[in-house]
Amino acid sequence: MLRIAVASFSGTAIEFYDFFVYGTAAALVLGPLFFPSFSPVAGTLAAFATYAVGFVARPLGSMLFGHVGDRVGRRPVLIISLLMTGLATVLVGLLPTYAQIGIAAPLLLVALRFLQGLGLGGEWGGAVLLATEHAPARRRGLWASFPQTGPSVGFLMANGIMLALSANLTDAQFRSWGWRIPFWAAGVLVVIGLVLRTSMEETPEFRKLAEQQSKARVPLVEVFRDHWRLVLLTAGALSIGYALYYTVTTWSLHHGTHDLGVSRTTMLACIMIAVTVKGICTPLVAMLGDRYGRKPLCLIGTVAVTLWAFPLVALLQTGDPQLMTFGFVVALTGFITMFAVLGAYLPELYEPRIRCTGASTAYNLGGVLGGALTPIVATELSRGGGTPWGVAAYLAAIGCVSLLCFMALPETRPVLSPTPEPVPAAV
Numbered sequence: 001m002l003r004i005a006v007a008s009f010s011g012t013a014i015e016f017y018d019f020f021v022y023g024t025a026a027a028l029v030l031g032p033l034f035f036p037s038f039s040p041v042a043g044t045l046a047a048f049a050t051y052a053v054g055f056v057a058r059p060l061g062s063m064l065f066g067h068v069g070d071r072v073g074r075r076p077v078l079i080i081s082l083l084m085t086g087l088a089t090v091l092v093g094l095l096p097t098y099a100q101i102g103i104a105a106p107l108l109l110v111a112l113r114f115l116q117g118l119g120l121g122g123e124w125g126g127a128v129l130l131a132t133e134h135a136p137a138r139r140r141g142l143w144a145s146f147p148q149t150g151p152s153v154g155f156l157m158a159n160g161i162m163l164a165l166s167a168n169l170t171d172a173q174f175r176s177w178g179w180r181i182p183f184w185a186a187g188v189l190v191v192i193g194l195v196l197r198t199s200m201e202e203t204p205e206f207r208k209l210a211e212q213q214s215k216a217r218v219p220l221v222e223v224f225r226d227h228w229r230l231v232l233l234t235a236g237a238l239s240i241g242y243a244l245y246y247t248v249t250t251w252s253l254h255h256g257t258h259d260l261g262v263s264r265t266t267m268l269a270c271i272m273i274a275v276t277v278k279g280i281c282t283p284l285v286a287m288l289g290d291r292y293g294r295k296p297l298c299l300i301g302t303v304a305v306t307l308w309a310f311p312l313v314a315l316l317q318t319g320d321p322q323l324m325t326f327g328f329v330v331a332l333t334g335f336i337t338m339f340a341v342l343g344a345y346l347p348e349l350y351e352p353r354i355r356c357t358g359a360s361t362a363y364n365l366g367g368v369l370g371g372a373l374t375p376i377v378a379t380e381l382s383r384g385g386g387t388p389w390g391v392a393a394y395l396a397a398i399g400c401v402s403l404l405c406f407m408a409l410p411e412t413r414p415v416l417s418p419t420p421e422p423v424p425a426a427v
Helices: 002-034 040-071 074-094 104-132 137-168 171-176 178-197 204-212 219-226 228-259 264-292 294-317 321-339 342-349 352-372 374-381 389-408
Strands: none
Touching (some): 002 040, 002 074, 002 137, 040 104, 074 178, 171 178, 228 264, 228 294, 228 321, 228 352, 264 321, 264 342, 374 389
C-alpha cells in the first residue's frame, strides 16, 4: 500500500504543480506579456480567463479518461494524463509572447491551458481509485488522502520556485525569462512520475470487473442516465471548496500585490505557509473520516469556510503578513476538513463499473462551478478600492449552496464488524 500510495501521490503532486504554476504566473505576469494592448485590470481579467479554460476542460477530461478508466483500466489513465499535462506545461514555458508573434501567442496559450485541464481531469480519478481500490476498507480514507495531499505539494513546489526566482531576480529578469523556468521544470517532474507509475499493477476492483465481464459498455451514458442527480449534488457540494481555495491561492495573490502594494515575495510566503498547514492536516483529517464518517466532516468544513468568508477578506485587506497568514491558515484548514475525505467519499458514492467516470466528472465539474470563475468574479468585485466585501458575499453564497448539497448526500463509511476477541485455549 505504501508503494501504491507514493505512486498516486507523486502523480497528483506533479500534475497539480503544472496546473498551479500557470495560476501563479497568470496572477503575476501573463497579463502584460500576452495581452499588452489591454489596460492592467483588463489584461489580468484576460489572463484569468485563460486560467478558467483549464477548469472548463477538466470535466471533459474526466469524461474522456473516465471512459478509459472504466473500460480499459485505471492504470492507463495515470500514464496518459501525466504525459498530456506535463507536455502542455513545458510548451507554455517555450511559448513566444504577444510582442514576438502577435495574436497567435494568446491563442496558443489558451490551447495549451485547455490541454492542461484535459489531462488533469483524468488524473484525479485514476489516482484516487489506485489508492482506494487497493486499500482495506477500514483505512480507505487514510490511504486515499495520499493523492489528496498531492495538490498541496504541487502548489508548494510551484510557488516555491516562483518565490525563489522572485527573490533572486530583478523584476525585468523575472518578466523576461524567469517566469518560464517553473514551466520547464515540469519536464523533469513528468519523467520521475512516469518511472513511479509504469510499475503499478491494475486495481483488484477493475480486475474483478474484467473477470466477471461486468464493465459498463458506455460509462458516461450510464452515469448521466442513472446517476445525474448524484453528479449534480456532488459537484455542487464541492464548489465552495474550489471557490475558497482559488480565492486564497490565486485572487488574493493578485489583489495583495496589485491593489494593496504588498510585495510578491511576501504574498507568496503567506500563502505557502497556509498550504503547508493544509498538507500536514490532510492525512490527520482523513483518519477522522475513517473513524467518524465522511459526511460529518464535509458538513463541518463547509460551515467553517462559509462563516470565515468575511473575516478572511477583512484580514487580507489589512496587508499585514501575520494577519493575512492567519486568515489563510484558518480558511484552508476549513477547506481540508471537507476535501481530505473526498478521495474515499466520492468513489464510495459510485458503483465500481462507472466509478472512474462518475467520481471524476463530479469532482471536476465542481471545479468549474467553484474555481473557474472565482478569480475573474473576485477581481471584478474588488475594483474601485475599499474592502471587497462583495468577494466575501460571493463565497458565503456558494457555501450555502454547497451545504444544502452535502446535506442531501448519504454517508458511505463502511460499517465493519469489530474484530472478534481471541478465544482462550483450553487448559
